[in-house]
Amino acid sequence: MKIAVFDDCRIGVVNAGGIHDVSAALAAWQPNRPWMVNEFIERFDELRPAVLKLCDEVPIPLADVRLRAPVPRPINFLAAPLNYRAHQSEMTGVMSSGIDTAERLGFFVKAVGSISGPADAIELPNRPERRFDYEGEIAVVIGRRAAGVPAERALEHVFGYTLLLDMTMRMTEDHREERTMRKSFSTFSPMGPWITTHDEAGDPSALSLRLWVNGELRQTGALTDLIVNVPEMISRASAVLPLEAGDVYTTGSPAGVGQIVPGDVIEVESPSIGRMRVEVAARAW
Ligand code: MN
Numbered sequence: 263m264k265i266a267v268f269d270d271c272r273i274g275v276v277n278a279g280g281i282h283d284v285s286a287a288l289a290a291w292q293p294n295r296p297w298m299v300n301e302f303i304e305r306f307d308e309l310r311p312a313v314l315k316l317c318d319e320v321p322i323p324l325a326d327v328r329l330r331a332p333v334p335r336p337i338n339f340l341a342a343p344l345n346y347r348a349h350q351s352e353m354t355g356v357m358s359s360g361i362d363t364a365e366r367l368g369f370f371v372k373a374v375g376s377i378s379g380p381a382d383a384i385e386l387p388n389r390p391e392r393r394f395d396y397e398g399e400i401a402v403v404i405g406r407r408a409a410g411v412p413a414e415r416a417l418e419h420v421f422g423y424t425l426l427l428d429m430t431m432r433m434t435e436d437h438r439e440e441r442t443m444r445k446s447f448s449t450f451s452p453m454g455p456w457i458t459t460h461d462e463a464g465d466p467s468a469l470s471l472r473l474w475v476n477g478e479l480r481q482t483g484a485l486t487d488l489i490v491n492v493p494e495m496i497s498r499a500s501a502v503l504p505l506e507a508g509d510v511y512t513t514g515s516p517a518g519v520g521q522i523v524p525g526d527v528i529e530v531e532s533p534s535i536g537r538m539r540v541e542v543a544a545r546a547w
Pocket of ligand 1: 341342343397399428514515
């Protein structure tokens with residue numbers, strides 16, 4: 263199943279005909295309460311019959327809704343640094359050490375407030391001396407609490423997978439801000455277009471993505487190439503703190519990251535998930 267969030271934080275199921283509004287499956291649902299999506303995800307198994315019943319109605323054409331980030335307000339938003347060998351190689355010289363990867367570094371966090379939706383532009387702040395890069399990634403959405411979970415049971419805690427752009431302001435010799443800050447500007451985490459649930463997505467190592475800038479293919483990645491795979495990511499993070507339903511953990515970027523400027527268009531696609539087209543603009547404030 264493909265789970266989306268749209269308009270005033272309605273919850274939807276996407277199929278070939280369009281999008282079904284299934285918000286009513288959650289009795290407590292109210293408009294513009296983005297954190298309610300976390301409860302929907304946590305109770306999804308119990309809500310599933312009501313969700314499927316609502317899918318009997320005529321769907322709304324996708325063109326008639328505005329898609330939002332499929333998890334607008336996770337409690338924890340984690341990210342894997344340098345989780346592909348080829349990307350690690352291309353970053354050597356930019357990063358402090360060539361041997362640091364997700365294996366040694368674990369996770370970092372991005373501010374939840376940096377999350378934006380597939381219909382929102384990436385807004386670059388006015389810092390002409392700085393370079394802003396895209397990183398195309400597949401993100402894991404947690405389905406139920408994971409505390410101290412061994413890798414062999416980690417996938418039982420996955421709700422599904424979505425696409426994520428981990429936007430970054432690069433360091434320079436003179437500017438050495440914390441990674442969390444450089445990656446947490448407003449709109450620096452476009453997420454979408456929706457979540458493909460784990461039962462439909464299957465083995466996460468079979469997931470792949472491609473990313474284009476202005477129509478030119480820049481990144482091709484497959485989760486088979488991860489240094490720390492999805493079960494290990496979840497297991498290791500859950501040993502640090504409990505992961506909660508709706509938490510987002512992005513798996514890291516394959517090689518081919520590069521600079522973007524206002525006016526560029528980024529497209530990212532995964533066969534099992536979908537496609538997201540995001541424009542790059544200058545921030546107006
Ligand atoms: Mn990244």
